[in-house]
Amino acid sequence: MLYLFHGDDEFSRAEAVSRLKAEMDATLGPLNTAVLAGRNLQLGALRAACDTVPFMVPWRLVIVEELLGSAPAPGSKASRRPEAASAAERARLAEIVEWLPQAPETTRLVFNESHSLGDKHPL
Numbered sequence: 001m002l003y004l005f006h007g008d009d010e011f012s013r014a015e016a017v018s019r020l021k022a023e024m025d026a027t028l029g030p031l032n033t034a035v036l037a038g039r040n041l042q043l044g045a046l047r048a049a050c051d052t053v054p055f056m057v058p059w060r061l062v063i064v065e066e067l068l069g070s071a072p073a074p075g076s077k078a079s080r081r082p083e084a085a086s087a088a089e090r091a092r093l094a095e096i097v098e099w100l101p102q103a104p105e106t107t108r109l110v111f112n113e114s115h116s117l118g119d120k121h122p123l
Contacts, residue, residue, distance in 0.1 A: 002100060004123050006113035013112055017063060020108060025057050032060040038067030038111075043095050050107040063110045068093070068117075097122045
C-alpha cells in the first residue's frame with residue numbers, strides 16, 4: 001500500500017505517520033520499520049527496504065522522507081522546490097515511480113514530502 005503525505009502542514013503529516021506506526025505491534029513494530037532519507041535514495045535501496053520480509057507481523061512500514069529533495073541541505077536556509085529538480089533527479093524519480101506497482105503487498109510505503117505536490121505529479 002502506498003501513502004503520500006505532502007504539504008507544509010508538518011504537524012498533520014507527522015500525525016499521519018504516527019497513526020501508521022501505532023497500528024504496528026508495540027514490540028515488533030520498530031523491527032519492521034525503515035526510515036529512509038530520500039534526497040539521494042536509489043531504487044536499489046528502496047527495493048531492499050520494501051522487499052524485506054516482515055518479521056512475525058503481516059506487514060512492514062517503509063517511510064521515505066523528502067524523496068523529491070525539498071528539504072534544505074544541512075546548513076542551508078533555502079529550501080528546494082520539487083519543480084527545481086535536475087534531469088538526473090527526474091530520471092531517478094521516474095525509475096522509482098515505474099517500480100511502485102511491483103512493491104510487495106507486505107509493505108506500507110510512505111512518501112513524506114514537505115512541499116505540496118501538484119495534481120499532475122507522478123507520485
